[in-house]
Amino acid sequence: MTRPVRVAIVGAGPAGIYAADALLKSEAAQEPGVSIDLFERMPAPFGLIRYGVAPDHPRIKGIVQALHQVLDKPQLRLFGNVDYPNDIDLDDLRSFYDAVIFSTGADADRALDIPGSALDGSHGAADFVSWYDGHPDVARTWPLEAEKVAVLGVGNVALDVARILAKTADELLPTEIPANVYEGLKANKALEVHVFGRRGPAQAKFSPMELRELDHSPNIEVIVNPEDIEYDAGSIETRRSNKQANMVASTLENWAIRDVGDRPHKLFLHFFESPVEILGEDGRVVGLRTERTELDGTGNVKGTGNFTDWDVQSVYRAVGYYSQELPKLPFDVVSGTVPHAAGRVVDGGEHMPSVYVTGWIKRGPIGLIGHTKGDANETVACLLEDQAEGRLPAPVRPDPEAVTAFLEERGVRYTTREGWYRLDAHERALGEEQGRERIKVVEREGMLDASEPRS
Structure with a gap:
């Protein structure tokens, strides 16, 4: 050739x-x-x-x-x-x-096959991420009326969703969030965010740094129930063989034994709670039902038959992308x-x-x-x-x-590549006007216009 x-x-x-x-x-x-x-x-x-x-x-x-x-x-x-x-x-x-x-x-969001997933107030995490990241192909508004919110999943996306819901809009203003996202988050009524995982601390998929960042906000009180700190032989082996898993478990242990402070927004990390149904009334989310699980010796879990209904008005499903x-x-x-x-x-x-x-x-x-x-x-x-x-x-x-x-x-x-650099410069200029690094352009037409050569 x-x-x-x-x-x-x-x-x-x-x-x-x-x-x-x-x-x-x-x-x-x-x-x-x-x-x-x-x-x-x-x-x-x-x-x-x-x-x-x-x-x-x-x-x-x-x-x-x-x-x-x-x-x-x-x-x-x-x-x-x-x-x-x-x-x-x-x-x-x-x-x-x-x-x-x-x-x-x-x-896209991977489906969660439990009753109530289609209720009003049940959201896919990927959709929420697209909204707060200013994706041009999603709606410009997001419903944030719930005072108590559940997030299903124990990966980094679940942490991101929980953290954005628990932070104040002003904490996020120095970032590149567009004006519509800032205004939406200013109206956010969430005071409690509950993150649920069906297995234990050793099986959580958080990265250690992302987990620790939860505790950096002056407005977020991270709370872990001491009863959720439990390990079996499989969990202990995971901690021995996986440095990151061990760091995550250690962080969770430290949070479980400390006194609860007075930061205004509470973020609860729940383990051994398997979501079985999103509860609804008149087509809207009014709660979440979970089954308590227990370790089986291998690091996996089995159901105990004990169920809890949680008072939440919105549920975010962060169970994986598709x-x-x-x-x-x-x-x-x-x-x-x-x-x-x-x-x-x-x-x-x-x-x-x-x-x-x-x-x-x-x-x-x-x-x-x-x-x-x-x-x-x-x-x-x-x-x-x-x-x-x-x-x-x-x-x-x-x-x-x-x-x-x-x-x-x-x-x-x-x-083109040159068009991207024009858009990049335009977003940075928008940010400079407000003392921020960048303000992201959301509308597709606005992105295209900013990418074209100046006449």
């Missing part, structure tokens, strides 16, 4: 950009070279970092600096505001590229992933030529952002092996300008 290997990456979040980085660092980048186009349905890149990380986590958002270093490479182009498959589909992509990598992530099915690709509805072998998409037992996956659409929504690097390296290694052994069908329109012409013929108002 005398021309560069042409690769399309669908999804410009961390997984997609890490895949681009792996390609750019490969031997193929030297000879015959690689040419990469990132397609992103949002007008701005960075996916989960921009629309899935709580605004009061600047440390995590600092990953953007490393992603920018990849995005700036001359071998890479960004096509934002381009939707798969409505603006460009798999057949189109295969006609332009030697290979296509899907890194579309997971942004990927959207991608047209023309196989999909496993149970795992919410595309079937694959080391990143090569598999359909009916056969590899789909030139089609690959990486990130959460590949392995499911588990692990931290940095874990996607390993996914990307594995997938890219398979792609390059297929290229070296002649298993990639040659595209019929490999000219890089053919894609641009295609999108323009379809009337797609796409953004």
